[in-house]
Amino acid sequence: FIRPxxxxxxxxxxxxxxxxxxxxxxxxxxQLNKFTIKNKYPLPRIDDLMDQxxxxxxxxxxxxxxxxxxxxxxxxxxxxxxxRTRYGHYEYQVMPFGVTNAPAVFMDYxxxxxxxxxxxxxxxxxxxxxxxxxxxxxxxxxLQTVLQVLKDKQLYAKLSKCEFWLEEVKFLGHVISKDxxxxxxxxxxxxxxxxxxKTVTIIRSFLGxxxxxxxxxxxxxxxxxP
Numbered sequence: 001f002i003r004p005x006x007x008x009x010x011x012x013x014x015x016x017x018x019x020x021x022x023x024x025x026x027x028x029x030x031q032l033n034k035f036t037i038k039n040k041y042p043l044p045r046i047d048d049l050m051d052q053x054x055x056x057x058x059x060x061x062x063x064x065x066x067x068x069x070x071x072x073x074x075x076x077x078x079x080x081x082x083x084r085t086r087y088g089h090y091e092y093q094v095m096p097f098g099v100t101n102a103p104a105v106f107m108d109y110x111x112x113x114x115x116x117x118x119x120x121x122x123x124x125x126x127x128x129x130x131x132x133x134x135x136x137x138x139x140x141x142x143l144q145t146v147l148q149v150l151k152d153k154q155l156y157a158k159l160s161k162c163e164f165w166l167e168e169v170k171f172l173g174h175v176i177s178k179d180x181x182x183x184x185x186x187x188x189x190x191x192x193x194x195x196x197x198k199t200v201t202i203i204r205s206f207l208g209x210x211x212x213x214x215x216x217x218x219x220x221x222x223x224x225x226p
Contacts, residue, residue, distance in 0.1 A: 001069055005091035007082035027083045029098040039104040046172055047215055049123050050181045056132035057178040058139045059169040062146070063161035067127025068102050070155055071095040071109065113153055114146075122146060123171075130171050139165070173212065183213050 011032060015023040064070065072094055073081060081092035081099070095102055103126055110124045121142040123130040131146050133139035143164070150157065163169065168177040175182045191210060197203040207224055214220040 001094050002090045002092055005079065005082040005089045007079035007089070007091055009080050009082040009091075010084040010089060011082065013083050013085055027081075027096055027098050029081075029096070029100070032080055033100040036100050039101040039108075041104040041108045043103060043107055044125060046125075046174075046212070049125065049172070050174060050176075052119055052123060053132050053176055053181065055134050056176075057167070058133050058136055059166045059171075059176060060131045060139070060143055060164040061162060061166070061169055061171060062129040062131070062150070062157050064127040064129070065156045065158040067155075068095045068097055068106055071106060113149055117142075117145065117149075125172055128172065130169070130176075132176075136165075183216055187213070 009032065012028045014026050014028070016026050018024055073092060078091050078093055081096050083090060095105065106126055107124075110126070110129075111118065114122050114124055114129075118124065121131060121133055121138070123132065129146065131139070131142050133142050168175060170176075170184055173184050173187050175184055187209070191206075194206055194209075197206055210217070211220070211224070217223065
């Protein structure tokens with residue numbers, strides 16, 4: 001994934017502790033992002049994705065392993081990903097987390113490889129894949145199709161985060177079943193336990209979370225008005 005570098009670029013790094021006690025290497029690409037021409041490829045609206053699921057009764061969810069790292073960086077751009085550590089200067093040969101265009105690039109790629117199946121039995125949001133079907137017989141065929149695409153493109157999933165043949169599935173903060181789409185209870189709890197906001201920044205954060213579920217809140221725009 002990385003190699004020693006002699007690039008003039010050198011982003012700072014920090015280690016962030018994850019829930020399981022391990023550490024994630026985070027590179028601060030803010031300076032690089034300032035000079036990057038933004039990729040305007042649109043991320044899908046969550047509401048539009050959820051509307052596809054009417055009538056589905058069986059689901060499988062696939063989470064790609066370090067999805068961004070499965071996309072190679074163009075040779076002439078590798079030097080721009082360079083970062084410095086106390087042990088030396090390195091650069092990424094694959095797309096790193098933190099660069100401004102990573103979500104758009106990955107979303108574009110996933111949509112292209114799954115285009116024949118989108119709006120039929122596949123929902124893709126960056127590196128999360130949901131397969132949905134009306135019957136178990138259909139689901140077996142749909143699941144085999146998706147796995148074959150991943151195999152052909154040499155994209156690897158993280159088995160511990162994949163779930164198969166479900167009647168109810170959590171996906172993008174929602175709970176999906178044959179009965180429809182509802183809010184993930186853990187997200188509702190997060191809202192209920194949110195301390196009263198004391199700054200504009202915290203208010204915006206709260207409205208961002210609440211707004212994500214505005215389809216479930218009648219007259220949300222009126223409630224959220226100053």
